[in-house]
Amino acid sequence: MADGPDPIEAAVRALRRLPGIGEKTAARLVYWLLRAPDGTIPAIVDALTRLRAEVHPCRVCGDLTATNPCALCADGRRDARVIAVVERPQDVRAFERAGEFRGRYHVLHGAISPLDGIGPSDLNLRTLLDRLRDGTVQEVIVATDPDVEGDATALYLARLLADVGVRVTRLAHGISVGTEIEYADAISLGQALHHRRPIGGDGG
Amino acid sequence: MADGPDPIEAAVRALRRLPGIGEKTAARLVYWLLRAPDGTIPAIVDALTRLRAEVHPCRVCGDLTATNPCALCADGRRDARVIAVVERPQDVRAFERAGEFRGRYHVLHGAISPLDGIGPSDLNLRTLLDRLRDGTVQEVIVATDPDVEGDATALYLARLLADVGVRVTRLAHGISVGTEIEYADAISLGQALHHRRPIGGDGG
Numbered sequence: 001m002a003d004g005p006d007p008i009e010a011a012v013r014a015l016r017r018l019p020g021i022g023e024k025t026a027a028r029l030v031y032w033l034l035r036a037p038d039g040t041i042p043a044i045v046d047a048l049t050r051l052r053a054e055v056h057p058c059r060v061c062g063d064l065t066a067t068n069p070c071a072l073c074a075d076g077r078r079d080a081r082v083i084a085v086v087e088r089p090q091d092v093r094a095f096e097r098a099g100e101f102r103g104r105y106h107v108l109h110g111a112i113s114p115l116d117g118i119g120p121s122d123l124n125l126r127t128l129l130d131r132l133r134d135g136t137v138q139e140v141i142v143a144t145d146p147d148v149e150g151d152a153t154a155l156y157l158a159r160l161l162a163d164v165g166v167r168v169t170r171l172a173h174g175i176s177v178g179t180e181i182e183y184a185d186a187i188s189l190g191q192a193l194h195h196r197r198p199i200g201g202d203g204g
Numbered sequence: 205m206a207d208g209p210d211p212i213e214a215a216v217r218a219l220r221r222l223p224g225i226g227e228k229t230a231a232r233l234v235y236w237l238l239r240a241p242d243g244t245i246p247a248i249v250d251a252l253t254r255l256r257a258e259v260h261p262c263r264v265c266g267d268l269t270a271t272n273p274c275a276l277c278a279d280g281r282r283d284a285r286v287i288a289v290v291e292r293p294q295d296v297r298a299f300e301r302a303g304e305f306r307g308r309y310h311v312l313h314g315a316i317s318p319l320d321g322i323g324p325s326d327l328n329l330r331t332l333l334d335r336l337r338d339g340t341v342q343e344v345i346v347a348t349d350p351d352v353e354g355d356a357t358a359l360y361l362a363r364l365l366a367d368v369g370v371r372v373t374r375l376a377h378g379i380s381v382g383t384e385i386e387y388a389d390a391i392s393l394g395q396a397l398h399h400r401r402p403i404g405g406d407g408g
Contacts, residue, residue, distance in 0.1 A: 006269060008259060014252070019236050025224070028223070028224075029222055031292070043221070047211070047214045050214060065210060066210045066211050090235050
């Protein structure tokens with residue numbers, strides 16, 4: 001509308017940087033913000049400013065938090081004998097939502113992907129080896145994604161930890177709970193068949 | 205993840221205020237921001253801060269801009285004899301993108317909607333009457349949305365301006381360019397039929 005860049009255009013351009021937000025959505029958000037209740041923009045500005053200033057990787061597990069070590073690493077009630085290795089901080093959130101896991105985490109911040117030029121040295125692995133040194137940890141659960149990169153990372157970890165004397169396991173693959181078999185993808189169905197268990201047997 | 209609200213949770217909550225952004229999308233944006241290039245968060249914070257500090261309604265047309273009057277109202281090359289009355293600042297953007305209109309705008313900031321308790325006194329109408337006072341304006345194009353509220357507002361404006369001595373017109377309704385007739389909605393098709401024009405006649 002103006003001849004040069006104006007605050008509205010600048011805000012649209014800034015919000016367009018966000019993933020999944022195109023020109024139209026950014027404009028819709030900006031005009032919504034211009035009519036939003038008085039404290040809305042300051043609340044967002046303050047939250048983003050805090051995010052940038054206060055959030056750092058935990059020196060123990062690499063998860064992103066405001067405390068160091070993070071609340072989970074500092075929590076003595078968590079089982080120190082089991083570490084779940086995940087690709088991303090979001091995965092820690094997912095496990096905590098599920099509420100089934102009482103051990104500790106280690107965040108790799110990625111997965112091995114030769115095509116993207118990401119090798120083991122790009123992952124948060126050194127601190128993992130440090131954590132295994134004193135013999136407390138008995139099991140490392142590799143909870144990487146069930147895809148090519150996650151598989152490569154799991155295989156690498158299994159080899160890396162073979163001599164450390166910990167049990168290395170991986171999350172079970174199969175059909176998701178709630179999936180109709182008709183619509184299950186072929187690979188998951190194959191995995192579910194391959195890893196089938198006796199009914200009334202070892203849990204389930 | 206933490207026992208109390210932490211910066212990540214706070215940022216997720218702040219972004220969830222935005223329309224169309226739910227818990228999952230907000231979390232995705234926050235974790236993306238935590239890994240984004242260094243200047244990303246400051247750029248967004250700065251843009252939102254400017255948006256709040258610098259953008260105000262134009263005293264002439266009511267459009268939201270950083271200058272007062274806005275660039276369009278201050279532009280002597282725009283035809284001062286025609287005013288397009290729109291509901292929202294975004295509608296001005298849409299007209300300017302189309303590039304067909306060379307007149308001026310007036311932004312109502314809403315439309316009459318008794319069900320939502322929005323009456324004529326809630327719209328930016330007083331300054332519109334001021335603009336018509338000196339006789340420069342010869343036509344008011346009512347460019348409200350083709351819906352119940354837009355129709356009610358158009359009707360109200362036509363009556364309000366009946367004695368002012370300006371021509372009051374409304375945007376043509378019909379089927380959108382590119383629409384396949386098979387999929388056109390019934391009301392637009394009805395309007396298109398009702399307002400049909402001779403081929404090679406008055407334009408089109």
